[in-house]
Amino acid sequence: MREGFQDDLGRLHGRLAAMSEGAAEAMRGATRALLAADLRLAEQVIGADSELDDLRSSCEEEAYSLLALQSPVAGDLRMVLAVVYCAEKIERMGDLAAHVASMARRTHPDRVVPAELEPVFRELGEATSHMADRVAELVRTGAKGGHAELSHEDETVDALHARVLATITAEGWEHDQRTAVGLTLVTRFYERFADQTVSVAKRLDFAATGDLPA
Known part of the structure; x- marks a missing residue:
């Protein structure tokens, strides 16, 4: 019984890690679509979001089945409940990547990001997708x-977010209000994506140790 439970839990972790890898890839694709005004790529990212929705449902169904059939306790119970919590957060990460792609689609053929801010958004895309990849590693290894x-990496994203806001509110801003509003929304999507990875990592630490990080 115990060995079978661990096998089932391992499969759950594999699906959760696949979700996080999918969210990372979605953010990479969304960022490329955003910076290149690539309509086809933006639509691919948006369309693929349903796969993360399906994986979340699958994770939840299997987790609830384990709870009902195996009645895990202590650390095992924390691990199963963590899967349910983290699946929701990672699915939200996919939604946020799709929101970035939606901005690219909405403004096509115009670009959302002015040339002078492209390096900042490129950094945002790299940082957030790396954080999602790291979450997948943590799930697979139990580290x-x-x-x-990830809280440390989140500070980098927060700083980039602040740089965008400082630029679009400065007196020398050369673009219109519509552009500023669009950038405010998009940079917020990146910032929230990073926040979700931190939430997932916090729950994984709790599941592994029984102590909730401050």
Whole structure:
């Protein structure tokens, strides 16, 4: 019974890691679509979001089945409940990547990001997708300490977010209000994506140790 439970839990972790890898790839694609005004790529990212929705449903169904049939306790119970919590957060990460892609689609053939801000958004895309990849590694390996690591990376995303806001509110801003509003929305999507990875890492640390990181 115990061995079978661990096999089932391992499969759950595999699906959760695949979700996070999918979210990372979605953010990479969304960023490329955003910077290149690539309508086809934007639509691909938006269309693929349903796959993460399906994986979340599958994770939840299997987790609830384990709870009902195996009645796990202590660390095992924390692990199963963590899957349910993290699947929701990672699905939200996919939604946020799709929102970035939707901005590219909405403004096509115009570009959302002015040339002078392209390097900042490129950094945002790289940082957030790396954070999602790191979450997948933490899920697969069961490594501890991910919350502190990703919280540090989240500070980088916050700084980039602040740089965008400072640029579009400066007196020398050369573009119109519509552009500023669009950039405010998009940079917020990146910032929230990063926040979700930190939430996932925090729950994974709790599941592994029984102590909730501060």
